[in-house]
Amino acid sequence: MMSKNNPGNYFEDFRLGQVLRHATPRTITAGDVALYTGLYGPRFAVQSSAEFASAIGFRGAPVDDLLVFHMVFGKTVPDVSLNAVANLGYAGGVFGAPVYTGDTVSTVSRVIGLKQNSNGKTGVVYVNSVGCNQHGEMVVDYNRWVMVRKNNPDAPAPDAIVPDLPATVDATSFRVPVGLDLTDYDGELAGSPHYWDDYAIGEKIDHVDGMTIEEAEHQIATRLYQNTAKVHFDQIAANQGRFGKRLIYGGHVMSLARALSFNGLGNAFKIVAINGGSHANPAFAGDTVFAWSEIIDKISLAGRDDVGALRVRLVAMRNHGATDFSLRDEAGKYDSAVLLDFDHTVLIPKRSLSVK
C-alpha cells in the first residue's frame, strides 16, 4: 500500500499550464487579525479601527493585506514548494477586493513557467497564484518562482519556458477599494502628518525601531497561515542542515518590516501591488529586524485627488540599524545584513484633500 502522506511535487511533476486547486480553504476571523497584531504590532488605523475604516468607505476594518497574502501563500506550499530549495522571487502581485473577517479565502495556482537548472538536479517553477473570497472575487493575485528538487535526476527536462513577468505593476492594475473616499481621513488619529505630497522620489526613511524574533513567534505565525514548509518547525532536521537552525518564513520578516514602516509611512494604509521581492538572506530566531524604505516612485491615480500611490522599496535588515540604508555591496551583492528587499506600492492620502 502506498504511503498516504503527501510527498509534494518534484520538479518533474509540474506541467506548463497545470492548474493546482489548493487545500485548505480558510475563513479569516477576528482571531487571526488579533494574533497578527500581537505578532507584528502593526498600527495602521484603517486595519486597527472599524470606526476609522468605516469613515473612509470600508464596510469595517479590512484584514491586513499581508495577512491575506500569507494565508494564500501558505496554501500553495504543499503543492508548489514542499520540495523547494529556495523561494526565488515575486512579481506582478495585485491586491483585489478587501478581505473582512468572516470571509473565506480559497487559492488556485497555475504553472506559468518551467526551467530545469544546468545541474540536472533542480529546476525553477513559476506559478501564478490567485486567492478568491467566497463570492469568487480576487483578493490577491501574484507570481512567484521557486527552485524545486527533482526526485528522479533522470527525468527528462521540460522545454524551458520563462514567463515574461512585469518589473512593476502598472497603475491601471491597482484596485482602489470601491467606495473609498478620504474626505474624512483623519491624519492625526492615524498617527502621521505625512501625506503623498510630502514624499519625494529617492527619499529614504529610517524606520528606527528594532524587533527581536523569537522561535515561538515565527512558528505561531507560520502555523496560523497553515504553511507547512518543514524548515520552519523541525529542530531535529535543522540540526542536520546547513544552518543548524530553524529558518524563519520570509513572509514573517515581510510583515515585521511592514509594521515597522508605520514609523515614517503611517498613512500608507493599503498595499495595492507587489512589484517584486527577494529574500536576500535567511532569518533566524534571535535576529533583530530593522527596516528602511526608499520612495521609488510617486503615482497619481486617474480621477482621484484624495489619494495617490507611492512605490516603495522596503528593506529589512538583521542586527543592524537602518541608519546607513545598507543594501548591496559594490559588486551588486546584497549586504549580509539584508533580509528582504520588497518593492511594493501603497495607497496614501493626498494633502490637497486633507487640508481643505
Next chain:
Amino acid sequence: MMSKNNPGNYFEDFRLGQVLRHATPRTITAGDVALYTGLYGPRFAVQSSAEFASAIGFRGAPVDDLLVFHMVFGKTVPDVSLNAVANLGYAGGVFGAPVYTGDTVSTVSRVIGLKQNSNGKTGVVYVNSVGCNQHGEMVVDYNRWVMVRKNNPDAPAPDAIVPDLPATVDATSFRVPVGLDLTDYDGELAGSPHYWDDYAIGEKIDHVDGMTIEEAEHQIATRLYQNTAKVHFDQIAANQGRFGKRLIYGGHVMSLARALSFNGLGNAFKIVAINGGSHANPAFAGDTVFAWSEIIDKISLAGRDDVGALRVRLVAMRNHGATDFSLRDEAGKYDSAVLLDFDHTVLIPKRSLSVK
C-alpha cells in the same frame, strides 16, 4: 482566618458519587480558534472553512474537537487534579453536539471510582466529566483516572471501587452530527485523496513532519484552556523537581499529533470517540514531536454510505522520526521516545459517495 486560596482536593476529600460542578464556564470564540490554529497548525478543511463546513451540513466551521476537550479538561483541574501525581488514562470518551464559536461550555464531573494505593500516600480517583453547551447539550463526555496525593496519610482508605470502563467506544455511541451530508464533500479542497475505503486495518502511516515545542507555546495553550496545573508554568518550582523543567500539558502533545496526522489522514475531519489514551512519557520545551498512526479498525455506520469511521492509534514521538513506528519494547514498556498513545475514532468520507 483560613487561607482563601484553593488547596484543591486530596485523595481523602473525594467520595464515590460526588458531583463536582466546575468553575469557570467558558465562551469559546473565534479568537480561541485562531490561537489554536497558530499553536498547532491543523489543516482539516471542516474546522478551517465556514464555507466548506456549511456545504456538508454544519452551520458554520465547528470548533476543533480537541480544543473543546482541552477547555473541558482544564476546568476539571482545580477540583480533580491540583494535587495529582500523574494523569493515568482516559476511556469511554464521546463527542456530542458540535461546538460553534459563541457557545459557552460548562463542565460537571462525577467521582466514579476510588482506590487507595498500597503505599497509603496516594490513591487513584476515577471521574466522569461532561461538558455541556448553553443549551444543556453534551459536547464531550469522558472518563479519566488520576493518581492523587493524600494530605493526611492517616485518613482512612475508602472502599476500593474500580469502575468498569469500556476498552473501546461502541459505534452505537458515536454522535454523527445532525444534518451531516457528505454528498458535496470535496476531497481535493480538503487536501487528501484518501477515503475510508482506502485504509486497511493494520496499516501504519508516518505523518512525517516534526514540530519543536517552545515554552511560550505550551504555556499560552495551557492558559488558554484555563488549566491551572502548577507544573506547566513555574520554573522556580520545577528547579526543585524531578526533571528540572516545566512539564508540558499532555493535551498539547495530543493536539500537535492530531494536527500532524493531517498528513496522511487529511479527510478524518471529526473525532467521535476517545477509546483510550496514555501519556507515556513527559514532554518538555525543546522536544520535537513526530507522529504516526495505525488503523486499528474500520467501522461502518448504520444507514450511512457517505461516511464511515476509523479507529486509529495515534502515537506521538519525541526527537525521533516516526519512520520505524516505535511503540513498546519487548517487555511491553513504552519506548522512551513515545510521548502519547492515543486510541481514538474519527469520521471520514466513504469513496462510494465521493466518486459518484
Next chain:
Amino acid sequence: MMSKNNPGNYFEDFRLGQVLRHATPRTITAGDVALYTGLYGPRFAVQSSAEFASAIGFRGAPVDDLLVFHMVFGKTVPDVSLNAVANLGYAGGVFGAPVYTGDTVSTVSRVIGLKQNSNGKTGVVYVNSVGCNQHGEMVVDYNRWVMVRKNNPDAPAPDAIVPDLPATVDATSFRVPVGLDLTDYDGELAGSPHYWDDYAIGEKIDHVDGMTIEEAEHQIATRLYQNTAKVHFDQIAANQGRFGKRLIYGGHVMSLARALSFNGLGNAFKIVAINGGSHANPAFAGDTVFAWSEIIDKISLAGRDDVGALRVRLVAMRNHGATDFSLRDEAGKYDSAVLLDFDHTVLIPKRSLSVK
C-alpha cells in the same frame, strides 16, 4: 527633508494644558480577548462566559479591565513616553462603561503637570489619559507621571506645576455597571466561596501559583496593545543598555498578578479603580512571577446590598514565593524581589445577597 519617523516628545515639548489626541483607535475583538487569556490565564467567570455575565446584567462578557487599560496606555506611548526614562506612577484611575468586543476605543491625554528635575536633563510629565468608546463614553480615565528626557538641555524649565492627585479614588467615583444585579450570582460556578463579607481589613492572601515569563509572551502582549516603547523589543539596543536584556512592559506583570489573584479573590470580578501603582523593579524574561494581596479597605456601596468593594494592594514578586508577603525593607525601600505594588479597588458580591 526632515526625517519622517516619529521622534516623540521631549520634556521641553510639553505644555501645561496641552491636549494630545492619540493615534491609533482600536477595535477590541474576541481575538484580543483570547490572546489575553492565553497570555495570562485569567479565570474570572464574568469575563470568561457570556452566559455568566448576562445572568448578572452585562450584555455579554465584558472585556477584562486591564486589557482595556493596556490598549489605552499603549496609545499614549508614542506621544507621552517615547523618550521616557521611567514610568513613575499612577493615580486616580477609574473604569467607566464596560467594553464589549466590537467596541472601538480612542484615547486623549491632557498634560496636567510639569516639573523639571534639578539635573536639568530630565523632567516629570503628568498626564491625564481618557479612553472612550465609539459612543463617546469613558471606559478608563487615569493619571500617570513619567520622567522624560530633554532633547536640548538648554531649553528653559517651565513653571513647576505638580497636580494634586488623590491618594485613593473615592467611592462616589466608582462606576458600578448599569444594570448590574448579583441576585443570580453563582459563586460555585465562579470558582470561589469567598464574598465581600468574608474578607477582613489587613488580611493578606498568598496567591500561591508562579508563572515564568518568556520573551515571546511579553512581546506578543505588548505589540497587541500597540505599545511602541523600544525597550521591550530590541535586543541589539538592550545589549548596550544597563540590564543587557529587554525590559518587560510593566502592565504585563500587572495582568499576570491580577490573573494569579483569582486564587483567593475569585469573586473580585471587576476593577473599578486604580488608586495608585508603582513598578518597583524591572522584570525580564525568565523571571517567575508570584503574587499576594492585602485587603486595605472594605467599602460599602450606597444603595447596594448585593455588591461591595474591596481596596486591595496587589504585589507581584519575582522568583520568590509570596508566602512571606515581602514588600519593603526597614528603610522603606522596596524589596528587590518586588516587581509591582498595585493599589486598586474591585467589586465583589456580598454574602447577604448570595445566601438568601
